[in-house]
Structures are given as structure tokens and as C-alpha cells.
Amino acid sequence: MSATSAALALGLRDVRLALRNRSEVLAPLLFLLMVATLFPLGLGPDTRLLEQIAPGVIWVIALLSCLLSLNLMFHADLEDGTLEQLIISRWPLPGLALTKVLAHWLISGLPVTIVAPVAAAAYGLPGEPLQVMALSLLLGTPILSAVGAIGVALSVGLRRGGMFLALLVLPLYVPVIIFATAAVSASMAGLSPASSLYLLGAMLVLALTTAPFAIAAGLKVSIA
Amino acid sequence: MNPITLWFHKLGSPEYFFRFSGRLIPWLAAACVLVGAWGLWQGLFVAPPDYQQGESYRIIFIHVPSAWMSLFIYIAMCAAGVVGIIWRIKVAEIIAMASAPIGAAFTLITLVTGALWGRPMWGTYWVWDARLTSELVLLFIYLGVIGLYQAIEDRRTAARAASILALVGLVNIPIIHFSVEWWATLHQGSTVNLMGDNAIHSSMLWPLLAMALATKLFYAFNVLQRARVMLLDAERGKRWARRMLKLESDPVAG
Numbered sequence: 001m002s003a004t005s006a007a008l009a010l011g012l013r014d015v016r017l018a019l020r021n022r023s024e025v026l027a028p029l030l031f032l033l034m035v036a037t038l039f040p041l042g043l044g045p046d047t048r049l050l051e052q053i054a055p056g057v058i059w060v061i062a063l064l065s066c067l068l069s070l071n072l073m074f075h076a077d078l079e080d081g082t083l084e085q086l087i088i089s090r091w092p093l094p095g096l097a098l099t100k101v102l103a104h105w106l107i108s109g110l111p112v113t114i115v116a117p118v119a120a121a122a123y124g125l126p127g128e129p130l131q132v133m134a135l136s137l138l139l140g141t142p143i144l145s146a147v148g149a150i151g152v153a154l155s156v157g158l159r160r161g162g163m164f165l166a167l168l169v170l171p172l173y174v175p176v177i178i179f180a181t182a183a184v185s186a187s188m189a190g191l192s193p194a195s196s197l198y199l200l201g202a203m204l205v206l207a208l209t210t211a212p213f214a215i216a217a218g219l220k221v222s223i224a
Numbered sequence: 225m226n227p228i229t230l231w232f233h234k235l236g237s238p239e240y241f242f243r244f245s246g247r248l249i250p251w252l253a254a255a256c257v258l259v260g261a262w263g264l265w266q267g268l269f270v271a272p273p274d275y276q277q278g279e280s281y282r283i284i285f286i287h288v289p290s291a292w293m294s295l296f297i298y299i300a301m302c303a304a305g306v307v308g309i310i311w312r313i314k315v316a317e318i319i320a321m322a323s324a325p326i327g328a329a330f331t332l333i334t335l336v337t338g339a340l341w342g343r344p345m346w347g348t349y350w351v352w353d354a355r356l357t358s359e360l361v362l363l364f365i366y367l368g369v370i371g372l373y374q375a376i377e378d379r380r381t382a383a384r385a386a387s388i389l390a391l392v393g394l395v396n397i398p399i400i401h402f403s404v405e406w407w408a409t410l411h412q413g414s415t416v417n418l419m420g421d422n423a424i425h426s427s428m429l430w431p432l433l434a435m436a437l438a439t440k441l442f443y444a445f446n447v448l449q450r451a452r453v454m455l456l457d458a459e460r461g462k463r464w465a466r467r468m469l470k471l472e473s474d475p476v477a478g
Contacts, residue, residue: 147392150388150389150392151389154372154385154388154389155372155375157376158375158376164371164372164375167364167367167368167371168368168371168372168389170364171361171364171365171368171393171396172365172392172393172395174357174358174361175395175399214388214391214392217309217388218385218388221381221384221385221388222376222381222385224381
């Protein structure tokens with residue numbers, strides 16, 4: 001079996017597992033929609049205010065719902081011993097880690113990318129900023145999965161890893177949320193969102209190319 | 225092997241490091257007190273008041289050296305962490321982990337002194353500008369590193385995991401440094417340049433540099449002191465540690 005087909009098999013397995021246990025995929029999405037509903041209830045239905053806060057609020061909620069699903073990334077694999085097998089397998093661990101990241105994005109980041117703009121539209125975000133929002137989510141959520149996986153890898157062996165994960169990962173998410181919301185705000189002000197989106201794209205490339213090595217190192221440290 | 229490389233290799237031995245740092249610490253501490261006292265005296269009493277800010281500017285002698293140290297210690301921690309991860313040198317792991325609380329303290333001092341200065345100067349304790357926010361994120365990363373180190377039971381695994389986290393957080397360092405140039409921030413740009421013209425008078429520059437040196441010396445002796453305690457704790461079962469703790473007699477001393 002070549003490394004590529006091994007990675008493909010691993011990725012397909014993760015996606016298939018998630019599809020057969022649909023509540024795992026749906027819970028973060030429901031969380032997203034429900035929290036997005038709470039904000040207008042708490043702040044009042046003032047459309048101008050909601051439109052103003054939409055980029056930041058929707059992005060923060062999207063980020064939190066990604067954080068919710070992160071915990072599950074390596075948890076089941078640790079419990080049934082798959083993780084050890086991945087580490088001692090003859091395929092490069094960073095490659096397998098990248099596969100896990102991409103599979104995680106497919107089952108958590110992609111649905112969020114589809115659902116979050118709907119919530120933003122409900123906040124009254126007009127056409128063009130809405131497209132920028134969707135694009136920023138498309139570029140930003142894989143970074144959340146990749147960087148988040150580092151935190152999961154480091155805390156996977158801990159008993160109360162879940163609480164801890166937020167402390168490890170949220171500071172590293174700050175640049176993503178800054179540039180993503182800057183892009184949407186720029187487009188709302190009639191300016192070009194290109195510079196922020198380019199930076200987000202650069203961060204995506206950096207995250208996907210370097211994070212797998214950190215994830216692999218983290219897994220080796222926590223499992224060994 | 226040339227003598228410097230040899231010395232460096234010897235330093236990786238916990239016992240050698242313990243003896244060496246024990247001899248070094250008093251000198252570093254004395255130098256820190258002397259330079260720091262001169263710097264504070266010059267800065268707080270001798271240097272003239274600023275033509276615009278009056279006496280308030282004097283917080284620069286604490287704020288700026290602390291801010292420099294918050295970045296310097298982070299980089300030092302990462303450098304020691306890399307050595308620890310790659311060559312599995314116990315002393316390097318311990319130096320990295322001993323650095324984290326000192327760095328976090330300097331970051332906190334930077335934020336607090338900045339807020340105290342910001343109140344009379346900017347009219348607010350806190351603004352969400354890029355420099356301030358990225359420095360706050362640095363504090364969170366420090367806390368994450370310390371937290372991860374505390375959470376994992378095995379000390380060496382904990383040190384390696386926390387070092388990896390610190391390395392990932394390294395991306396924040398250039399963001400902090402260049403934030404005043406990349407974004408239109410309320411926080412001013414840097415006045416002190418190693419190369420080229422300084423936008424600061426020498427009567428203020430020298431105390432500032434003295435304080436920068438004093439904080440470095442403080443870090444040096446403090447990190448060694450912490451590392452000694454952590455090392456003694458980690459190696460408490462070993463014969464050399466028991467000798468140091470006077471639990472076993474020293475064969476050299478008789």
C-alpha cells in the first residue's frame with residue numbers, strides 16, 4: 001500500500017465514521033445556529049446593529065463550533081488504539097496528520113462554511129459582504145482544523161483535555177479571526193477585502209504545510 | 225574538540241550545570257542590582273522630565289525593558305525548547321520551562337505599566353489596538369505553555385509538549401514586533417534603534433539601556449536559580465543530587 005492510498009483510506013474512514021454517527025456532525029451546526037439566534041434575542045432586533053456585528057459574531061460562533069468538534073479528532077482513535085498503530089505504521093506521520101486535518105475539515109469546517117453565511121444573511125448582511133464572509137470561512141476554517149489539531153495532539157492524553165484545549169488553541173486562532181473579520185468589514189465599508197483575504201490564504205498555506213509536523217511531534221510526545 | 229564546544233557539551237550534564245550555575249548566580253545577581261539601581265536612579269531622578277508628557281514618561285524605564293524581555297524570553301524559551309526536543313538534553317528542557325513564568329511575569333508587567341501610563345496619556349487604560357492585543361495574546365500563550373507543562377504528569381514529556389506549543393506560538397513574535405508598523409496603532413513606534421538615529425536624548429537613553437541590561441541580568445540569574453531547583457527536584461534520586469542536598473557525603477570534600 002502506498003502512502004497516498006494509505007492516507008486516502010484513513011481519510012475516507014474518518015469521513016465515513018462521521019457520516020454514520022451523524023449527531024457528531026450535526027451537534028456543532030445546531031450549536032452554531034442556536035447561539036446565532038441568542039444574539040438577536042439578547043441585543044434586540046435592531047437590524048442596523050445586527051448587520052454591524054454580524055462579521056465578528058458569526059465568525060466567533062463559527063470558531064467556537066469548530067472548537068467543539070476538535071476534541072473528537074483523536075479521541076476515539078486513542079481509546080481503541082488506532083492512534084498507536086498510526087504512529088508506529090511505516091507511513092510518514094505528518095502525512096497521516098494532514099489527512100486527519102483534511103477529514104476533520106470535511107466533516108466540521110465545510111458544514112460550518114455552508115451554514116454560517118446563512119446565519120449571517122439572517123443578520124441582514126448584504127450580498128457582497130456575504131460572499132466575502134463565505135470566502136473567508138472557506139479559507140479560515142481549514143486553518144482552525146490544522147492549528148486546532150496541534151492543540152488536540154498535545155492534550156490528547158490528558159484527563160480534562162477538553163477544557164484545556166480552548167486555553168491552548170484560542171490564542172493561536174487570533175490572527176485568523178482578525179483578518180477574516182477585517183475582510184468582511186472592509187467589504188461592508190465599500191473597500192477591497194483582497195489584502196486580508198490574501199493574508200488569510202497565506203496563513204492557510206503556512207498552516208497546512210507546517211502544522212502536520214507539529215501535530216506529528218505532539219502525538220509522539222503525548223503517546224510515547 | 226575545541227574547548228568552547230567541550231564546555232558546551234559539559235553544560236548538558238545536570239551535575240556540571242548545577243555547580244557552574246551555582247558559581248555564576250551571585251555575580252549575575254550583584255550585577256543586576258548594581259546596573260538596575262543605577263538605571264532606576266538615573267531614570268527616575270536624574271533624567272529631565274519630558275517636554276510633553278512631564279514626569280509620566282518615566283514609566284518607559286520599566287515598561288520598555290519589560291516589553292523587550294517579554295519577547296526576548298519567549299525566543300530564549302523556544303531556543304532552549306528546540307535543543308530539548310532535538311537532542312533530548314534535560315537541562316535545556318528545564319531551562320525552557322523555567323523561562324516561561326519569568327516571561328509571563330514580564331508580559332504582565334508590560335501590560336500593567338502600559339495601562340497605568342495610558343490612563344493619563346491616552347485617556348484610557350486599554351484600547352484594542354494591534355500592539356496591545358498581540359501582547360495580551362503573548363500572555364495567553366505563556367499561560368498555555370505553563371498550563372500544559374503543569375497538566376502532564378511526566379516532567380520530561382510535559383516539557384517537550386510545552387516546548388512544541390511554544391514553538392507554534394512563535395508566529396506571534398513578529399506580529400507583536402511589527403504591529404506598530406503594519407497597522408495604524410495608537411501605540412507609538414519604536415524610539416530606540418540599534419542602527420541609525422535615536423529619537424531619544426542620551427540622558428534618557430542610557431538609563432533605558434541600563435534597565436534593559438538589568439532586566440536581562442535579572443532573567444539570567446532568575447532562570448538559573450529556578451532551573452537549579454527544578455533540576456534538583458527532577459534528579460532527586462540521583463547520587464549527585466543527594467550529595468548536594470547533604471543526604472550523602474561528598475567524596476571530594478571527604
